[in-house]
Amino acid sequence: MEFKYNILLVAICAILHQADCLECYSCNNLLEPKCGKTFELSGEEAASYVVTCQGENVACKKIESTDTHKEKMLVTRSCWNTTDDQLKPDFFECSEMGKSMACYCRGTNNGKPCNGAQPVLTYISVMMTLLSTIFYFIF
Structure with missing residues (x-):
């Protein structure tokens, strides 16, 4: 019986951990041209630019600005x-x-x-963790 409570504790920690972490792309088109107005990176190449944001109130940002002197678009x-x-x-x-x-x-x-685009998989992974824990206790 004690093992089931350990599983429940691990599941709750996993859910809380996922809820607290926000991952964003961190790149700019001067150093990586595929990180431009349209995000053209994929697979392992895109994953290398993913960072976990630190802090309580965080979001991801994308800024597009034009250098009027050089007429060059900068995307960060x-x-x-x-x-x-x-x-x-x-x-x-x-x-x-x-x-x-x-x-x-x-x-x-x-x-x-x-x-990289516009805002569901974190929600699905949280729900799967929760459902598997519930099924474990029922069956």
């Missing part, structure tokens, strides 16, 4: 620390600032960080 993707503690898991917002566009998001896009 990274973590964003905010003071807003009310961000929902599916948060997505964009705003224009002159010749720049900044987008902020939380969540995933088919299991990939949301700042």
Whole structure:
């Protein structure tokens, strides 16, 4: 019987760990041209640019700005620390600032960080962990 409680504790820790971690792409198109306006990285190449964001109130960001002197587009993707503690898991917002566009998001896009595209796999993995724990106790 004690073993079942250990399994339950591990499952709860796994769920809490997944809920606290947000992964974002961290790159720019000057160092990696495929990290441009359209995110063209995939597989292991894309995975090498994934970082786990640190902090309590974090989101992913993508900023597109134009260097008016050189007429060159700069795109950066990274973590964003905010003071807003009310961000929902599916948060997505964009705003224009002159010749720049900044987008902020939380969540995933088919299991990939949301700042490569727009915001579900974390939710599915949490539910699968929870369901397998429930089935273990019932059967």
